[in-house]
Amino acid sequence: MIIDLLDKKVNTKGMLIGESWVDTPMQLPVFNPFSGNHVYSISCAEEEHVYKALESAEKGKIISKNLSPLDRSEIINKVVNLLKERKEEFTKVIVNEGVKTKREAGKEVDRCINTLTLCGEEAKRVIGETVPFAAFEGGSSKKGHYVYDPIGIITAITPFNDPLNLVAHKLGPAIAAGNAVILKPSDFTPISGIKLGELFLEAGLPYHILNIITGPIDNFGDILVTDSRIDMVSFTGGSKSGEVIAKAAGVKKIGMELGSSSPVIVMNDVDVEAVAKNCIGGMVWAAGQNCVGVKRMYVHDTIYDSFKEKIINLSKAVKLGNPEDDSTDMGPIINQEAISEIERSIENLVKGGYKVLCGGKRVGNGIEPTIIEGDFDNKLNGKEEIFGPVATISRVNSLEEGITASNDSPYGLHAGIFTNNIEHAFKASNELQCGGVMINDSSDYRIDMMPFGGVKKSGIGREGVRSAIREMSSTKIICFNLK
Template structure:
């Protein structure tokens, strides 16, 4: 039993047209560690979704007419309220999600930073002058471009960062002057709902934000396909992303999807320090992390020493109550997710890989797992294992590491450990991904940086400044000064 677990089930309604709407049909929200029901959410029908769309149609007019100052002040107020209630939100993340108390607290800190950045950037959404008179015959023309809101943004968020990833949708959307309809994960909806409450408390006008909850099977793909939606911003799996892209039609799409992030370890590094970095990147959020370390390609000169250290560290990872400060790694989100991890490991073993440590379920958690295999194995990088599992492979050169890293349908983040500047530059130039971390694992991100992938890892870029521009349209304005 969690120390601070809510004493009874808390029910939450949907936000539609400025009102909190309850339904008779409820969806239980379970604590992944204990399996107990801790919350219940209302389940939307098609009628609720159409009502939210009608509300958002009003909200987009209200939002675009808010001054940059007002947008900024609202978002900064949300950040301030969240800071005051950090413990409450930390506990919510632990109650419904997969993070330890320490990890949850850091997520709240990051969310405060994300919102603060959004509030600041709301005042910096600037355009640029265009030299129309640089073209022959246009000497009397002057102009510029500005950023306009796209209108209505549908935001669909995952379970693994239930607060900060919601902030990465709501904050930029409001900063850019849009209305937004949020559909949080059914597994972890409460953090997003509570953040929505803070936006209202901070003065966000009615209709600008609507929140729809419950199984999407109840209302289909209306939030994606409806012509009133101008942009879909989705974070989740690649298969779901592909389905959304096919259904959305002609509208803007922003997607941060799956990955199988590689790390290259060269022969000129501190093996112990790098191993600690990689294991930390593998087990954050119990490996349910899109940029978590999934593939380690290690130079043969340090391979044995690195393998010994990374296995030793993985064996020492402590599972248990996420409230306990001694716990290193929390639970897996569902039993079905554990089954999928086990199945993926079994497939790797059939394909010639060898489990060096871990590989087993412990109650609702999963052991930190290291699996050894050849870097050019046909299974290399082809599947994302959403859990604390990473492969380790021996390479004899940087070129082999780069080739193996790129041999994947994904391309979100990669890491390279080396003290050779030429090696570092070659890796950053040739690795096919959205971000390369030098002397850090793939599991590194700050909320201001452009964030996203290539290939099946996504479309467009998040990160506060980038997301605000993704949620805007460019409008060109030209004055003919000669009548």
């Protein structure tokens, strides 16, 4: 739904193009997912706006490359300080436009502060190495090294579920590496990213290094992916969209963090209640709209019944409600279409032989935490990502069955295993096909400095500050012939 600018009755946000914030006659409304209220409006880009942003970014990549590492670091550190001062303001924005409770939103702001702090530190450590040319016959007269150059212009496309920190994971490393960025935030949660962009300008980031495009992509097509001036596309979102982008992008660098169906293996030598609490936390964070959230639980036969009872009771105890209420455990689903999609997925699992043990019903603009039981080798196992507070539980007789079931998926982002057996821990970490294995923690665990990404349909490349800076740089070899 697009509204005319003259009809707006809420705060509006323009696009950052070059040195100006640009409003358009047509606006896209942003709704609070819990209340359904129209809380913001954003400008809707057309092709002309994207081309102007590209022209600006061409200037920006030169300006950014010529900033010293110290300058880049100081600008990012100023953003960190501003964000600390305005934590409450940003927390309210995340709650108002997104799916997180106030507690979860506050933690996201803290993580964003950490992400950008790391970016400020790493901006001064973008270093190469010497190369021993003399190690090869005929190279005795040669000396050299390699360096990391900025890659140029990066398109950054971000999702709704972490509307602030995932923007920081793209802007921070890109600027630390000396690039220009064109940000396209989610249409559902664009305000957090726009406001972070405002902080970068307030901190002294020169114009043209950052441009922000908003509104439905149907208005301007795939220019931000296909244009030859774009040197890299950094995308976080669904696997289907990722495949479309990869096919359209052409010869340019691509970084993608895509879908997942994260498994957790629970062996029979653990504290069942503690593990069940950990798994529930990983399942309902951001109402399950979380790429590494717990989606599949494979529990050893000898503790299966006890674990199942506890996980059901914990699911039923989760309090849904107003995300602004401190007592609320879980917030809303992003929109009605997403709720319908979750319901369809639950229905498909039931038709395929699974049984709903608890939950599965709409509550206002949310979905009850849902536990669904089925055989570990069911043909539907792990084949679909359910972006909501839904997880399957299956009985396994051995670690080998748990690993086999976990790997039986087109996805491979994170996995978890709970065990006190060191051999089991090493075997699982070696054989699980994924980008990260969490031992005695759920798949949901992540810190912002670690390399982050997946295998198979879960992505290409790695995020995490230092890893992202490398992805957003090009390696240049320099060799001197001293003869």
